[in-house]
Structures are given as C-alpha cells and as structure tokens.
Amino acid sequence: MPLTNLHAVVGGIAGASFYAVERTLADKEIDRDDAIAHFLFGALAGSLPDILEPPLHRRHRRFFHSYFTLGAAALALAAVDNLKDASNDNKLALKAMLSAYMTHLLLDSTTPMGLPTII
C-alpha cells in the first residue's frame, strides 16, 4: 500500500495542529490528551480515502479521491462553525478530521496519477 503510512502521519499532524491552533486562537489551554486524540482522529481521517477506495490498482482513485470531494470537504470545513447542535469540542474534532482528509487528497494530487474531477 503505497503512501498509506505517510497519509496517516500527515493526517495526524494536521489533526493535532488544527487542535493546537484553534485552542491557541481561542486563548485556551492545550490539553496533551486532547492533542493526542486529535492526532488519532486525523490519522484515521487522513487514511480514510484509501480505506474507502483501497489502492489495490493504479486507477483506484474515484469519487472519494476526487477534486469534487476535496471541494466539498473545504466547504464543509468552512460550514462546521454554523452547526447549531454540536458542541465546540465536536466541531473542533470534525474540523480536524476534515482538514486531515483534505491532506490525503492534496498529497495524492501531486502524484503523476493526480485526482479525478468527480469519478
């Protein structure tokens, strides 16, 4: 499975970084256990495209690896703060995971195979 470990690590770093930046901007303390949890959320989300579309062959990248999904994730990331019934902790976890998912697609987009537009 090429790049799978890289995606998990980069996703984890994105998740933990998103947590740290949001907490810092809100002038709140950074909790070590929460940072680790966000790293793990990010590692999972950063691996998700290859879980949904396993890299078993060269043309495995479809909808969940597409520019369409990348754009949808960006729009969802921008809309998370508008969710009315979610706690701030849940919003932060969701944003960390969306940003981690996006790192997977951004990294894959730099490979010779790139990403499909939609499918």
Ligand SMILES: [Zn+2]
């Ligand atoms: Zn991939």
